[in-house]
Amino acid sequence: MLLRLLTLCLALMLPSxxxxxxxEELVARLPDGNFNDRAEVVxxxxxxxxxxxxxxxEALLEGDLEERNADGRIVIVTGSRSNQVATDVLTGExxxxxxxxxxxxxxxxxxxRRSIRSAMGVMTLRDPDPARRLAAAEAALRAPDAEQVxxxxxxxxxxxxxxxxxxxxxxxxxxxxxxxxxTEAKLAAVAVVxxxxxxxxxxxxxxxxxxxxxxxxxxxxxxxxxxxRRQAMWGQAQNLWFGLSLGSVLLxxxxxxxxxxxxxxxxxxxxxxxxxxxxxxxxxxxxxxRTNAPEYFGWSLAIAVPLAFLFVGAVGVAIERGIVRHLYxxxxxxxxxxxxxxxxxxxxxxxxxxxTNREVGTPDWMSGAFQLGExxxxxxxxxxxxxxxxxxxxxxxxxxxxxxxxxxxxxxxxRPMAANLGIRTxxxxxxxxxxxxxxxxxxxxxxxxxxNVSPNxxxxxxIDSFLVVVFGGVxxxxxxxxxxxxxxxxxxxxxxxxxxxxxxxxxLIFIILFIQKRPRGLFPQRGRAAEG
Amino acid sequence: MRKLIDLRMxxxxxxxxxxxxxxxxxxxxQAGSTFAMPSYLIxxxxxxxxxxxxxxxxxxxxxxxxxxxxxxxxFFALGGYAMGMHLMREIGARGVYANPELPDFMVFLGWxxxxxxxxxxxxxxxxxxxxxxxxxxxxxxFGWFAFRSRVSxxxxxxxxxxxxxxxxxxxxxxxxxFGGNNGLTDFRDVLGFSLSAPSTRIALFVLTAISLAxxxxxxxAITVSKAGKVLVAVRDAESRTRFMGxxxxxxxxxVFTVSAMMAGLAGALYVPQVGIINPGEFAPAxxxxxxxxxxxxxxxxxxxxxxxxxxxxxxxxxLTATFPDLWLFALGGLFILVTLALPxxxxxxLDRFKPRRAKPAQEATA
Numbered sequence: 074m075l076l077r078l079l080t081l082c083l084a085l086m087l088p089s090x091x092x093x094x095x096x097e098e099l100v101a102r103l104p105d106g107n108f109n110d111r112a113e114v115v116x117x118x119x120x121x122x123x124x125x126x127x128x129x130x131e132a133l134l135e136g137d138l139e140e141r142n143a144d145g146r147i148v149i150v151t152g153s154r155s156n157q158v159a160t161d162v163l164t165g166e167x168x169x170x171x172x173x174x175x176x177x178x179x180x181x182x183x184x185x186r187r188s189i190r191s192a193m194g195v196m197t198l199r200d201p202d203p204a205r206r207l208a209a210a211e212a213a214l215r216a217p218d219a220e221q222v223x224x225x226x227x228x229x230x231x232x233x234x235x236x237x238x239x240x241x242x243x244x245x246x247x248x249x250x251x252x253x254x255x256t257e258a259k260l261a262a263v264a265v266v267x268x269x270x271x272x273x274x275x276x277x278x279x280x281x282x283x284x285x286x287x288x289x290x291x292x293x294x295x296x297x298x299x300x301x302r303r304q305a306m307w308g309q310a311q312n313l314w315f316g317l318s319l320g321s322v323l324l325x326x327x328x329x330x331x332x333x334x335x336x337x338x339x340x341x342x343x344x345x346x347x348x349x350x351x352x353x354x355x356x357x358x359x360x361x362x363r364t365n366a367p368e369y370f371g372w373s374l375a376i377a378v379p380l381a382f383l384f385v386g387a388v389g390v391a392i393e394r395g396i397v398r399h400l401y402x403x404x405x406x407x408x409x410x411x412x413x414x415x416x417x418x419x420x421x422x423x424x425x426x427x428x429t430n431r432e433v434g435t436p437d438w439m440s441g442a443f444q445l446g447e448x449x450x451x452x453x454x455x456x457x458x459x460x461x462x463x464x465x466x467x468x469x470x471x472x473x474x475x476x477x478x479x480x481x482x483x484x485x486x487x488r489p490m491a492a493n494l495g496i497r498t499x500x501x502x503x504x505x506x507x508x509x510x511x512x513x514x515x516x517x518x519x520x521x522x523x524x525n526v527s528p529n530x531x532x533x534x535x536i537d538s539f540l541v542v543v544f545g546g547v548x549x550x551x552x553x554x555x556x557x558x559x560x561x562x563x564x565x566x567x568x569x570x571x572x573x574x575x576x577x578x579x580x581l582i583f584i585i586l587f588i589q590k591r592p593r594g595l596f597p598q599r600g601r602a603a604e605g
Numbered sequence: 606m607r608k609l610i611d612l613r614m615x616x617x618x619x620x621x622x623x624x625x626x627x628x629x630x631x632x633x634x635q636a637g638s639t640f641a642m643p644s645y646l647i648x649x650x651x652x653x654x655x656x657x658x659x660x661x662x663x664x665x666x667x668x669x670x671x672x673x674x675x676x677x678x679x680f681f682a683l684g685g686y687a688m689g690m691h692l693m694r695e696i697g698a699r700g701v702y703a704n705p706e707l708p709d710f711m712v713f714l715g716w717x718x719x720x721x722x723x724x725x726x727x728x729x730x731x732x733x734x735x736x737x738x739x740x741x742x743x744x745x746x747f748g749w750f751a752f753r754s755r756v757s758x759x760x761x762x763x764x765x766x767x768x769x770x771x772x773x774x775x776x777x778x779x780x781x782x783f784g785g786n787n788g789l790t791d792f793r794d795v796l797g798f799s800l801s802a803p804s805t806r807i808a809l810f811v812l813t814a815i816s817l818a819x820x821x822x823x824x825x826a827i828t829v830s831k832a833g834k835v836l837v838a839v840r841d842a843e844s845r846t847r848f849m850g851x852x853x854x855x856x857x858x859x860v861f862t863v864s865a866m867m868a869g870l871a872g873a874l875y876v877p878q879v880g881i882i883n884p885g886e887f888a889p890a891x892x893x894x895x896x897x898x899x900x901x902x903x904x905x906x907x908x909x910x911x912x913x914x915x916x917x918x919x920x921x922x923x924l925t926a927t928f929p930d931l932w933l934f935a936l937g938g939l940f941i942l943v944t945l946a947l948p949x950x951x952x953x954x955l956d957r958f959k960p961r962r963a964k965p966a967q968e969a970t971a
Contacts, residue, residue: 340759342893399945404759405673406944409900412893413940420933536770536889539763574774581771585764589750592760 096123097163100147103133104140104179111179112188119192127196129162134189138162139176150176195221198228198241207237213244214277219252243269247277260292267296271304271447307447312565318454320561321461322523324554325516327538327545328465331553332509334542336485339397339506340408343415344538345531346422347385347510351517352526353422354381356431371436374518381514389510393503401502415531423528433521453522460519464512469550481505485548540584546594556595560584608829609822613952617908618818624650625814629807644803648878651810653918655875658817660898660914661907662867665824667896668905669833670860671757671840676765677868678892679772680740682882684869686776687739689789689882690723691732692800696793709791710784720782729796736873737866744865745858752854752861757843766889773887788883795877806878813874817911820867824907827863836860897936900943903950913950 099118103111115133118126132138132149139150141159148159148168159168159176181189197209206228213221225245232238246262254262266277274297281293326348333341341347355377362373369376392414400407435453442451472478483491484501492498517530524530541560545552560580567576591597610618628650631642659681666672698705702712707719725731747768751761779785798805827833838846839853847853876882885891894917902913917939924932947954 340762396941396945405762406948408673408759408762409893409896410941410944413897413937413944416933416937416940420930420937423933424930532890536766540767543760543763574778578771578774581767581774585747585767585771586750588756588760588764589754592754592756 096121096126096129100129100163101145103138103147104145104177108182108185111181112185115185115189115192119196124201125163127193127200130189130193130196132162133179133181134186134193136178136181139178141168141171141176143175147179148176150178191218191220194218195224198224199231203234203237206232206234207240210237210240210244214240214247214273217244217247217251217277219248222248222252222254243273243277250277250281256286256289259286259289263289263292263296267299270444271300271307274300304447308569310446311448312569313562314448314450314454316562316565317558318458318561319565320558321458322520323537323541323561324465324557325457325461325519326513326534327541327553327557328461328468328550329509329512329516330538330542331545331550332468332512333506334539335548335550335553336481337502337505337509338404338547339401340404340411341392341397341506341509342408342412342535343392343418344411344509344513345533345535346415346418347389347513347531348517348520348534349422349526349528349531350385350388350418351381351514352433352521352524352530353426353431353517354384354514355518355521356426356433356526359434370434371438373434374436374439374522377518378515381518382511385514385517386507386511389513390503390507392510393506397506398499398502415535419528419531426528428528430525430527433526435522439522457519457523460515464515465550465554468512472550477501477504540581543588544584544594546596549594549596552594552596609825613906613908614821614825617911618821621814621818625811629810632803632807644806647803647806647810649922651806651813651878652875653915654810654813654817655871655878656895656898656918657911657914658813658820658871658874659868659895660902660910661817661820661824662864662871663895664899664902664904664907664910665827665867666860666864667899668907668910669828669840670836670857671843672857672861673758673762673896674765674861674864675762675889675892675896676769677864677895678889679765679769679887680744680865680868681872681875682772682776682884682886683740683743684736684872685876685882685886686783686789686872687726687732687736687869688873688876689792690726690783691729692792692795692877693789694723694727695795696791699793700791708784708789710787711782714779716782723782733873736869740869740872741862741866745862748858748861749854752857755854766892769887769892770889773884773889776884776887784883786884788881788885789876790881790883792877792880800877800880809874809878813878816870816874820870821907821911823863824867827860828907832856832859894936897940897943899950901939901947901950903952906950906952909950909952912952916951 096118099114099121102114115130118129129138137149137151139148139159140146141148146168147162148171149162150157150159150171152158154173157171157173157176159171160166161168194209194213197205198213200206200209210225210228213225222245225241225248229238229241229245232241242265246265249258249262250266263278263281266274269277278293278297282290282297284290284293326345329347330341330344333339333344355374358377358380359370359373362370362376392411396410396414397407400410439452439456442449444450472481480491480496480501481504483494483496484498484505488498491501520530520534524533541556542553544560545554545556563583564576564580567579571579588594628642628647631640632644632647634641659677662680663674663677666674693708696708700709700712702709704712707716711719726735747765751764756764775781776783776788777786783789792800794800795805795809798808800806828836835846835851835856838851839856843853872882872886895914898914898917899910900913901917902911903909917936920935921932924935943950949956
C-alpha cells in the first residue's frame with residue numbers, strides 16, 4: 074500500500090519534473106511513444122531555450138535524427154546510403170561511419186512536422202543570431218498566427234536590437250489581429266501596423282476590411298487609405314527616380330554625340346555602334362577575367378572603363394581620319410557615310426561574336442538594392458546616375474580648363490585663326506572626334522549593365538541621343554544635360570497612364586513639334602557661330 | 606519636249622518599255638524555251654520598280670530642293686497600308702474566322718466592330734485616293750510646320766527620322782487597329798482578280814512600270830519648270846532665294862508633298878505584289894537605305910535615282926541569298942564609297958567619261 078502511494082506521488086510529480094528536465098533528458102525521450110507524445114517533447118525542447126535545441130529540431134524535421142541501437146544515443150546521420158556518418162546531436166562529436174542497420178530513425182509525420190515548425194518559429198524568435206531573429210519576425214508577419222501572440226510579446230520584451238523589435242512588434246500586431254483579442258487591443262494593433270510600409274499595411278489589413286466590429290472596420294479602412302496616399306506620394310518619388318535614371322542613360326548615350334555633333338557639327342550616325350563596341354569591350358574584359366583571373370572579377374568594370382575609352386576612342390580617330398575628314402562642310406554626306414560605318418561595325422561584331430545576346434555580369438558590390446522610404450532603389454541604377462554625372466562634369470572641366478579643351482574650342486570657333494596661331498587643326502579634329510567616341514565607349518560599359526549586349530544595342534539609342542542633343546541645343550553641354558533629364562523624367566511620368574510605347578510616341582511628337590517651334594533647341598547658341 | 610525627255614530619260618524610258626513588254630511575254634512562254642522566264646520574277650521585277658519609284662520620289666525633294674528626308678519610308682508604308690486595308694476588306698468572309706465584317710486580326714483581338722478609320726476602305730477608288738492623300742497630307746502638315754519655322758538641313762533629317770520612328774512604334778501597337786506587328790497580309794484578290802493569278806501579276810507589273818514612267822515625267826516636268834529652278838536655288842542658297850522675294854517654304858512644302866504622294870503610290874503598288882505590309886517598313890534603317898539608292902545613282906538626276914535603286918536592290922537580293930553575312934558590309938561600304946568617291950553617283954561617273962559634255966563639277970552643298 075505504501076509502495077502504491079509512493080508510486081502515485083511520483084506519478085503526480087512527474088509533469089512538474091518534466092518542466093525542469095534538461096535538453097539531454099528530453100532528447101533521450103524523443104524515440105519513445107507515439108507522434109503525439111513526440112510533439113509534446115518537441116514543445117518542451119523548444120521551451121528549454123537551450124541554444125542547441127534548434128539543431129535538434131532541424132534534424133528531426135529533416136528526418137536525419139536517429140537512435141543508435143547499441144547504446145540509445147541520439148545521433149544525426151548524414152551521407153549517402155552506403156556511406157553514412159553519424160554525429161552526436163548535442164555535443165556535435167563525430168562518431169564516424171555507421172552501418173545502415175545499426176541505427177533506427179525517429180519518424181515524423183505531417184502533424185508532427187507542423188508542431189516542429191511552429192516550435193522552431195518560436196525558438197528562432199529568440200535565436201542568438203540577429204539575422205535569424207529578424208527573418209523569424211518577418212515570417213511571423215507574413216503568416217500571422219494567433220497562437221504566437223505570447224511568444225512574440227516575450228521575444229519583444231527580451232529584444233535589444235531596435236529594428237528587430239520593430240519587426241516583432243509588427244508581427245505581434247498582426248498576430249493580435251488574427252486572435253480573438255479585445256477591440257482596444259486590436260485597434261492598437263491596427264495603429265502599429267499603420268506605421269509599416271504601404272505594401273505591408275495592405276497585405277496585413279486587407280483581410281480585416283469587412284470585420285463585424287464597426288470601430289475596427291473603420292480604423293482598418295482609414296489606415297489602408299492613409300497607406301495608399303503615402304504610397305501614391307512615394308510612387309511619384311519613384312517615377313522621379315526612374316526618370317532621373319533613364320535621363321542619365323540618355324545623357325550617357327548623348328554626351329559623346331554632344332561633342333561630335335554639338336561641338337564639331339559632325340553627324341555621326343555610327344555613334345550607337347560605338348556605344349555597342351564599348352559594351353562588347355566590357356564583355357571581352359569579363360571573359361578574359363573569368364578564364365584567367367576570376368578573383369579579380371569585381372574589378373572588371375574598373376578595368377573596362379579605361380580600356381573602352383581608349384579602344385573606342387581609337388576607333389573614333391580612325392573613322393575621323395579615314396572618312397569624316399574628307400566630308401567636313403557636307404553634313405548630309407557625313408550622315409550617309411557614318412551610317413555606312415555603323416552598318417559595317419554592326420555586321421563585324423555580329424560576325425565576330427554572333428548575333429545573340431552576350432551575358433555581361435554585374436560585380437557583387439554593385440548588385441542588390443536598398444529601401445528608401447516606400448521605394449526600392451537598385452544599386453546599378455545608382456551607379457549609372459553617379460557615373461553619367463561624373464563623366465558629364467569631367468568633360469565639362471576638361472573642355473574648360475585643359476589645354477586640349479582650349480584648342481578644341483578655338484578650332485570650333487574660328488578654324489583659320491586657330492591654324493594661324495599654330496594649332497594643328499587636323500590633329501585637334503581627330504582627337505575631338507576620338508574623345509566623343511571614347512565617351513560613347515564609356516556609355517557602352519554602363520549600358521552593358523542594364524541592357525542586352527547584342528550587335529543591335531546601338532540602334533536603340535541613336536535616335537534618342539540625337540533628339541536629346543537637338544532638343545537641348547547644339548553645342549551646349551548644359552542643354553544636353555537638361556534635355557536628357559527632362560526627357561527621361563517626362564517619359565517616366567507619362568508611362569503610368571499612357572503605357573511605355575505610347576509615352577515614347579508622345580515624347581517623340583513633342584520633340585518634333587518643339588523643334589518646329591524652336592529649331593535651335595532649348596538653349597540655342599547665339600551670334601554668328603549659330604548661322605550654320 | 607526636248608527639255609522633258611532628254612537623252613538619258615529617253616534611253617531609260619525606252620529600256621523600261623522594252624522590259625515591260627518583253628518580261629510578261631517571256632514569263633508566259635513554255636518552260637524550256639530559250640527566252641522563257643520563271644513567272645515568280647514578275648512580282649519581283651514589279652517590287653524593284655516600286656523601289657525605283659520611291660527613289661525618284663526622294664530624289665525629287667533631296668536632289669532638287671535639298672530636303673534630305675529620312676522618313677520617306679513612312680510615306681511609302683502609309684500608302685502601302687491604305688492599299689493593304691482595301692485588300693483586307695476584299696478578303697471578306699474568306700478569312701480564317703470567316704467573319705464577313707471584320708478582318709481576321711480584329712476577330713482575334715476580340716473587337717466587335719470596325720474602327721471608324723476603316724470605313725470606306727472596302728471601296729477601291731477610296732483606298733487608292735487615300736494611298737495618295739494620307740502621305741500627302743502628312744507631308745503637307747509636317748512640311749508646313751517645319752519649313753515655316755525654317756527647319757532645314759540636318760535638323761530636318763533628324764526630325765523626319767523621329768517621325769518615322771514614332772510611326773513605327775505606333776503601328777506596332779495592336780490598339781492602333783492596323784494588325785500590330787503582323788501587319789496586314791493573307792490578301793486574296795484585287796478588284797475581283799486573284800492576286801496569285803499570273804495575269805493579275807502581269808497587270809500589276811505593267812501598271813507599276815507605267816506609274817514609274819509617269820512619275821519620272823511629272824518629276825522632270827516640275828524640275829524643268831520655273832518652280833524647279835527656284836527649288837534648285839533654295840537647295841544651293843536658301844537665304845539668298847528668300848531675300849530675292851521667293852516664299853521658300855511654299856516651294857519646299859509643294860515639292861515635299863508631291864514627293865510624299867509619289868512615295869505613297871509606290872507603297873500602294875508594292876503591297877499587292879509582295880502580299881504583306883507590316884510596321885517593319887517604317888524602320889528608320891529602311892528610309893536611310895532609300896537615300897543610298899539615290900546617292901549611288903546620282904543625286905538630282907531622277908533617272909539616276911531609279912537606276913541606283915534597281916542596282917542596289919538587285920545586289921541586295923543576290924547577296925542576301927548567296928552571302929548573307931556580306932550584305933551589310935557591302936551596303937555600308939557602298940554608303941562610304943558613294944560619299945567619298947562618287948559624289949555625283951553613277952551617272953556623274955558617266956559624265957566624267959564624256960569630257961566635251963562635262964559641266965563644272967556640281968558643288969554638293971547640302
